[in-house]
Structures are given as C-alpha cells and as structure tokens.
Amino acid sequence: MEFEYSAKTRELQARLLKFMDDHIYPNEPVVAQQLQANTEAGKRWTPIPVIEELKRKARPAGLWNLFLPVDSAKHSGYEGAGLTNLEYAPLAEIMGRVPWASEVFNCSAPDTGNMETIARYGSDEIKARWLKPLLEGEIRSAFAMTEPEVASSDATNICTSIKRDGDHYVINGHKWWTSGAADPRCAVFITMGKTDPDAPKHSQQSMIIVPADTPGLRIVRPLTVFGYDDAPHGHAEMYFENVRVPADNILLGEGRGFEIAQGRLGPGRIHHCMRLIGVAERALELMCRRSLSRVAFGKPVALQGVTQERIAEARCKIDMARLLTLRAAWLMDTAGNKVAKTDIAMIKVVAPNMACQVIDWAMQAHGGGGVSGDFPLANAYAHARTLRFADGPDEVHRAAIAKWELGKYGMPAR
Incomplete structure (x- = not known):
C-alpha cells in the first residue's frame, strides 16, 4: 500500500x-x-x-x-x-x-x-427517473431496512413483505431508523424486504424502489438520538401499508437483497469511518485549544497530567483508525470487497469507538460547556454513538472478526 x-x-x-x-x-x-x-x-x-x-x-x-x-x-x-x-x-x-x-x-x-x-x-429507466435528479441534488432519498419487531442486526430477520401481484409488487411492513425519510425533499425509498420466505436464508430478501408519493406510505414520527432529531433530514418510524409499485422497480431481481447490501455497505462504511475520523480530529483540536485557554488549580488545564495523557492517547487512536480505514479502502480498490471484508468489519468497530472516546475526552476538557449547544461536541457525540449501530452493531462485526481469526487455526465455519 x-x-x-x-x-x-x-x-x-x-x-x-x-x-x-x-x-x-x-x-x-x-x-x-x-x-x-x-x-x-x-x-x-x-x-x-x-x-x-x-x-x-x-x-x-x-x-x-x-x-x-x-x-x-x-x-x-x-x-x-x-x-x-x-x-x-x-x-x-x-x-x-x-x-x-x-x-x-x-x-x-x-x-x-x-x-x-x-x-x-x-435499470436504465430507474437511473433516468431517480439517479439523475439525485446526482443533480434536486431531490433526496431514504433507505428503509431496520425494523422494530425483529433484531435487525441479523438482516435475515427482516420481515417486511414484498409480494408479486401481476405487474406489481405489494409491500407491507413496519420500519424505523429509516434514514432520510423525514426530509421534505425525500422523493424515493430503497426498501428491503422478503419476496420469498421459503427460499434459502440469504435468498429471501430483495430491494425495491418505492417513490415517496406512493399511496400507503405512512410516517409515524421522526426519531431522536439523545434528544436530537437531526431536522430537517431525520430518521423516521414508518409503515408500508399495501404499497403497490411496478414490478420493474425491483433491483437486480428477487432474492438478491444481500448481494446488493454488500455492494452498498462496503463503500458506505469507508465514508462513515473517515467522517468519524474527521470529527475526532476536530474534537482533538478543540480539546487542545480549550485546555490551553483555561486555568484550573493554578495552571493551564493543558499542563494537567491527565489532559496530556488524553491528548496523546487521542492522537494515537485517531492515526491508528485512519491507517486501518485507508488500508480497508485500498484493499477494496485492489482486491474487492470480499477480500477486504475483515478490514471493513474492523474499521466499523474501531472508528466509532475511537470517535466516541476522543469526543468524550474533549467534552470533559470543556467542562460544562462540552455538553451544551455552544460547542459542536455534544451533537458530534450523538452522531458518533449512533454509528456504532449503523451498518451493523459492534457485536456483529466483532463476532465476524473473531470467526475469521479462529478460522486460521482450524475452527470450522458454522
């Protein structure tokens, strides 16, 4: 590299x-x-x-x-x-x-x-209708996957029904944490659900394009994270109630939802992790500036031993996370997402945890101001903590990493 x-x-x-x-x-x-x-x-x-x-x-x-x-x-x-x-x-x-x-x-x-x-x-028709205005920034979009009734960390649990009915599919389901759904500019949903509950486990799910003005879409409420609702973008709880869309709106074909998800989530995890590294860098910068400008117990906060230890540790953690993320990006480019899967899983564990820790230290250095709206740290922490769930929680990625590591020493795949 x-x-x-x-x-x-x-x-x-x-x-x-x-x-x-x-x-x-x-x-x-x-x-x-x-x-x-x-x-x-x-x-x-x-x-x-x-x-x-x-x-x-x-x-x-x-x-x-x-x-x-x-x-x-x-x-x-x-x-x-x-x-x-x-x-x-x-x-x-x-x-x-x-x-x-x-x-x-x-x-x-x-x-x-x-x-x-x-x-x-x-398809070419879908690209013409939705991709062009998205690329032009004329509309926004949402991704509907997670569901409140099941443990969505195991995506095979997703139970929204997508049933073929002649030239259409009929969609019924209950979603939440649908990112982008509350945005008034949201014009289209990519929705994941089951087209064939009797198919092999990883061939049951499909993804389908749903225009936001389709009858039967009902947004219940915007969801909050530590009191933040992320307006005007937001994450929503919503229902799909007998939502009918043309059969041509299916992506790739029935049963290929997991294949699409892996193609979608690999680059997305790089994006998320690098944005987290950026916000951690900003938090470290704010921590240094604040600790140099404040005096406690007779000397600048920056000269307190605990502050210097945290600044040093933050510098190490940020640089380690960046190098690991760049390696994952390089592997994806040179060998493909499948070869890079362990590295992608590792950065999804490392980067959000690192960001949460660095932001927390920065908040502590700011005193009461750190948890107020006068500095960007509290909002940054809410976003970083959320990303420990996005694209799969820590526990799922840790389990995968451990299995791949144990596999080197003969543990059979299960």
Missing part, C-alpha cells in the same frame, strides 16, 4: 480545505440560527437556507459528487470525481469535521449509498 495520496486527491484536498475555511466553518453559527428560526416559525422540517446557498457555491467549484467511484460513474453516465475508495477517503475525513458539510457537496448519507446502488443495480 502506498501511503502518499495521489496528486488528484491532494489537489482536491487543498480546494476542499479552502472551501471549509471560507464557507463551512464561518457558517456553523448561521446554520444553528436558521434552524432555530425555522423551529420557532413551526418550519423545523424545511431545508436550511444557508446550506442550499452553499451548494450553489460548491458545484461550480468542482466539489460535487466527489464520492461517485469510477465503476458507478461508468454505469451512471455521470462523471463525478471518478475517485477510488482510497482517493475519496481523505476527502470524506475533511467533510466529516462538520456534520452537515457533506450535504453541501452532495456527498451525504444515505444519498451516496443510494446513488451508488441505483447506478450499479438499477
């Missing part, structure tokens, strides 16, 4: 860092103010004006759809940045320093994963 970023990546890093300095960081308080104003006006679930304004600056600056990899760009007919996973990873880290920044560059979840999914697995 080469440790030097490509010339293309370095050039994009420089442009992205400048855009962050010029436009993103100065507008953090503006975003907070506009969200508060929307709340007071009863319009919390409406787009934030300054973010929409920044999108109009990012696109002509050539900082748009940076996530779109070479193969997806080829399938979609849209060039994007045409980066590999390894080339995009450091850009995701930069954007991750501010939770809403990715949206400015049309690089935010779940749209990135949904766009890649449609680009790789959708």
Whole structure:
C-alpha cells in the first residue's frame, strides 16, 4: 500500500480545505440560527437556507459528487470525481469535521449509498427517473431496512413483505431508523424486504424502489438520538401499508437483497469511518485549544497530567483508525470487497469507538460547556454513538472478526 495520496486527491484536498475555511466553518453559527428560526416559525422540517446557498457555491467549484467511484460513474453516465475508495477517503475525513458539510457537496448519507446502488443495480429507466435528479441534488432519498419487531442486526430477520401481484409488487411492513425519510425533499425509498420466505436464508430478501408519493406510505414520527432529531433530514418510524409499485422497480431481481447490501455497505462504511475520523480530529483540536485557554488549580488545564495523557492517547487512536480505514479502502480498490471484508468489519468497530472516546475526552476538557449547544461536541457525540449501530452493531462485526481469526487455526465455519 502506498501511503502518499495521489496528486488528484491532494489537489482536491487543498480546494476542499479552502472551501471549509471560507464557507463551512464561518457558517456553523448561521446554520444553528436558521434552524432555530425555522423551529420557532413551526418550519423545523424545511431545508436550511444557508446550506442550499452553499451548494450553489460548491458545484461550480468542482466539489460535487466527489464520492461517485469510477465503476458507478461508468454505469451512471455521470462523471463525478471518478475517485477510488482510497482517493475519496481523505476527502470524506475533511467533510466529516462538520456534520452537515457533506450535504453541501452532495456527498451525504444515505444519498451516496443510494446513488451508488441505483447506478450499479438499477435499470436504465430507474437511473433516468431517480439517479439523475439525485446526482443533480434536486431531490433526496431514504433507505428503509431496520425494523422494530425483529433484531435487525441479523438482516435475515427482516420481515417486511414484498409480494408479486401481476405487474406489481405489494409491500407491507413496519420500519424505523429509516434514514432520510423525514426530509421534505425525500422523493424515493430503497426498501428491503422478503419476496420469498421459503427460499434459502440469504435468498429471501430483495430491494425495491418505492417513490415517496406512493399511496400507503405512512410516517409515524421522526426519531431522536439523545434528544436530537437531526431536522430537517431525520430518521423516521414508518409503515408500508399495501404499497403497490411496478414490478420493474425491483433491483437486480428477487432474492438478491444481500448481494446488493454488500455492494452498498462496503463503500458506505469507508465514508462513515473517515467522517468519524474527521470529527475526532476536530474534537482533538478543540480539546487542545480549550485546555490551553483555561486555568484550573493554578495552571493551564493543558499542563494537567491527565489532559496530556488524553491528548496523546487521542492522537494515537485517531492515526491508528485512519491507517486501518485507508488500508480497508485500498484493499477494496485492489482486491474487492470480499477480500477486504475483515478490514471493513474492523474499521466499523474501531472508528466509532475511537470517535466516541476522543469526543468524550474533549467534552470533559470543556467542562460544562462540552455538553451544551455552544460547542459542536455534544451533537458530534450523538452522531458518533449512533454509528456504532449503523451498518451493523459492534457485536456483529466483532463476532465476524473473531470467526475469521479462529478460522486460521482450524475452527470450522458454522
């Protein structure tokens, strides 16, 4: 593995860092103010004006759809940045320093994963109807997989029914943590459910495209994480009640949901982990600045032994997580997702836990301010803690890693 970023990546890093300095960081308080104003006006679930304004600056600056990899760009007919996973990873880290920044560059979840999914697995008709407006940033999307009635960490449990009825499929199910569903710009859902409960275990599930205006879709409520509802984007609890969509909306064909999920989640995990590394870097920076500016017990907090120990440990943890994530990205590019599966599982354990720990230390260094809305740390912690569940909880990934490791010494697969 080469440790030097490509010339293309370095050039994009420089442009992205400048855009962050010029436009993103100065507008953090503006975003907070506009969200508060929307709340007071009863319009919390409406787009934030300054973010929409920044999108109009990012696109002509050539900082748009940076996530779109070479193969997806080829399938979609849209060039994007045409980066590999390894080339995009450091850009995701930069954007991750501010939770809403990715949206400015049309690089935010779940749209990135949904766009890649449609680009790789959708028909020409589906691409024309949904991929183009998503790539243009005209609409947003949602991903409906997790269900409250079953342990969704075992995706074979997903029980939403997708039944063929002539030229249509009829969908019935109860979903929650449907990322993007509460956003008023959400126009399409990628939905996972069972098309054949009697098929082999990993051939029961399928994914299907569901337009958001289809009769029978019912959003119950936006969900909160530590009190945050992530408006205007949000995660929702919702029902699919006799939702009818054309049979052509099925992706790849019946029973191929797990195949699609693996193609979708691999790059998504790189994106999530690098964004977490970015937010951890920001937390460490804030911790250092705060501890140098505050005096406790006769000396700056930065000179307290426990603070220095935490700063040193944070530096080590961030750099280790970054190297592990970049290795996973490199393996995906050079050998494929299947070969990289152990590395992908490891970063999904390491990066969220690292970010939670570093942010927690930063909050502690800020005193009471650390848990307030005056600093970005409390919100960052809520997001980081959530990502210990997203794309599979720690326990699932740890179990897989342990089995692969034990397999080297003769433990039979089960």
